[in-house]
Amino acid sequence: MNRKPKGRSPTRGSSGRSYRNDTGLTRQPKKMRGRKPSSQRWLTRQLNDPFVAEAKSKGFRSRAALKLAQIDDRHKLLRPGMSIVDLGCAPGGWLQVVADRCRIGIGDAKLVGIDLLETDILADVEIFVGDMTDPVMLDKVRNAVGGNAHGVLSDMAADTTGHRPTDHLRTTALLEAALHFAMEVLVVDGFFLSKCFRGGAEQSVLSIMQRNFTTVRHVKPAASRKESVESYVLATGFHGQGGWDVDSADEDADDQQSPTGENGGYSPI
Template sequence: MAEGSGRDKKGSSGRSYRSKAGLTRQPKKMRGRKPSSQRWLTRQLNDPFVAEAKKKGYRSRAAIKLEQMDGKHKFLKPHMRVVDLGCAPGGWLQYVARECRLDAGKGCLVGIDLLETDPVSGADIMVGDINEEGVLEEVATRIGGKADAVLSDMAAATTGHRQTDHLRTMALLELALDFAGQILQPGGLFLAKAFRGGADANFMKLLNERFEKVRYLKPDASRAESVETYLLATGFQPPENDETG
């Protein structure tokens, strides 16, 4: 069943999104498309968060997830220095640039992705792999030292093989934490995409050692049937032997 077809979910505005007649809208021109592509198109057409993102001028539906998480937990503040890992096509950048009031010339936002991202006012965008040598140093130079927040919505291209996709996402999560551990200033925050029940005990132990508070978040815009979830860790405490500062 396509998402939204029979349920009465709510958009982040709190409005019910099911059509008045309760019907699922079907895309035109379905002929010749693979069933998986047909399902994706139908879901997009009926997804209230796709519509909400479009209405708000966001480039991605993902921006609604960040808006919902920040709306509830209020972790982004004006003039913060923020790093966005896996920033393309730029929805999170748009939200952060606005919430952190970067147009006022204070604060800083650096985004990085394997893919090109169209410019976003207030953001400094790089193309690169966060796993590559020299990338961390380049981001640190651009941010002007240490960051107040590291956000990661990084996701690997899905294979359809559940376990493989899971392992890839977890590998990106570990990379993101490693990156954050080197660039965050004391008290900083880390928000990253994870898989429900996915982070292993060692990873959670490390996260809990490095941060004062760790929470799992599941914004409404993250599909209920998806194992996707987010980890929000606040109050970064660098290891005592840290000499990078």
């Protein structure tokens, strides 16, 4: 006599629909065979991420677009008529947000994107394929915006190696390069917003920001996963009077407090 199973599968019922498993996730990718465990976890997380679905429904090219939108909703950075530079702009999610909120293509508003990778075109947006550290790129950007920019954005992060200290150092190097670029092209009272991985090595770069901007703070939008070391550093009120002295910044970093913010220097959105 065949016996009926006493219970359902931990992830699927008789209807074939997914049920919540011990990870707390309800949906599972259909094709998992042959994939590495890390890839399986990433796919499962993507399927269950409400921000992935929201970004898709709004026509954004990336989930990251929601991070910028949430930061701007809180801090009111982007305004019609502004000139903005987006470093590491591919695939273009942040460009979409800026183009909409600054009304790019109307009046004097300008938007420039830079990336080593090709980025699909957007109406009225100037996109350069190249290295932001190339001195020629500064001239291209200034020509494109007609002078200097009101804001510089960077969502750049180095490719991960799986070794957290190494990943932190590599992304901090990108933060430093982005800040250097920003200080070359920003107007007085301009702003700089960049991805920043917490870990300690970023303190010298934050010290340079504190000497050259009126206010520096950490922000973590809701679309940035809680378990991630990712946050964003927002520097406003650029004046550039502090100069660029990494050695002095290292000394200052030992004495100065963390940038403005709640929860140990990080103000959640």
